Amino acid sequence: MSSATTKRLGAAIVLVLAPVLHVAIPGASWIRTSAAVAAGLMMIFFSRERIHDERVQDLKLKALSAAFSVSFTLTLIVNWFLNRDFHPGRDFDGATGVLRSISAFDLIVLTMVVALALFHYWRFQDAAPSAEPGDVSA
Amino acid sequence: MTNRLRELRTSKAWSQGELASRLGVSRQTINAIETGKYDPSLPLAFSIARLFGRSIEEIFQDR
Numbered sequence: 001m002s003s004a005t006t007k008r009l010g011a012a013i014v015l016v017l018a019p020v021l022h023v024a025i026p027g028a029s030w031i032r033t034s035a036a037v038a039a040g041l042m043m044i045f046f047s048r049e050r051i052h053d054e055r056v057q058d059l060k061l062k063a064l065s066a067a068f069s070v071s072f073t074l075t076l077i078v079n080w081f082l083n084r085d086f087h088p089g090r091d092f093d094g095a096t097g098v099l100r101s102i103s104a105f106d107l108i109v110l111t112m113v114v115a116l117a118l119f120h121y122w123r124f125q126d127a128a129p130s131a132e133p134g135d136v137s138a
Numbered sequence: 139m140t141n142r143l144r145e146l147r148t149s150k151a152w153s154q155g156e157l158a159s160r161l162g163v164s165r166q167t168i169n170a171i172e173t174g175k176y177d178p179s180l181p182l183a184f185s186i187a188r189l190f191g192r193s194i195e196e197i198f199q200d201r
Binding site: 051053055056123125126127129 | 158163164167169175176178179
């Protein structure tokens with residue numbers, strides 16, 4: 001499967017299939033939908049770019065590392081501190097705090113969203129021409 | 139690390155896109171190297187040096 005096809009398929013899952021299934025299936029839960037969204041986002045993020053060079057690999061790794069740190073920290077704050085969900089047994093019964101606890105699929109979705117945003121932001125910065133004279137870019 | 143990539147490229151009147159296609163990388167990667175945001179790997183540094191007929195040390199310098 002080509003990189004463009006993988007990316008389009010991932011986008012279709014996130015934007016069309018997951019919301020449609022969530023609405024169409026009676027009693028559909030976010031847990032099931034989030035699994036599809038997570039899979040779609042991962043397909044988008046891990047598909048190859050048109051020119052998949054070393055800078056792309058470097059940025060993707062950096063974006064993934066940063067995104068995982070951000071989402072893991074957020075998960076700790078929400079689940080452990082705001083929801084006061086310190087008891088490991090309650091993780092499997094559902095938290096009783098004010099906010100809904102972040103599940104493993106939510107963590108993946110959050111990580112992928114942040115990673116995609118960071119990657120494209122840094123890629124956009126790479127493309128920005130400098131103000132120096134003699135910049136012959138095309 | 140600093141480099142003379144922009145100077146060498148403009149001396150040949152190549153665009154960033156042209157240099158990128160000669161090296162098999164994207165234009166963004168060339169821009170990132172020229173602006174010092176990214177230090178290329180050793181294989182890419184060798185490719186750049188070979189393309190301009192210079193040694194790596196002539197193109198890339200330690201700050």
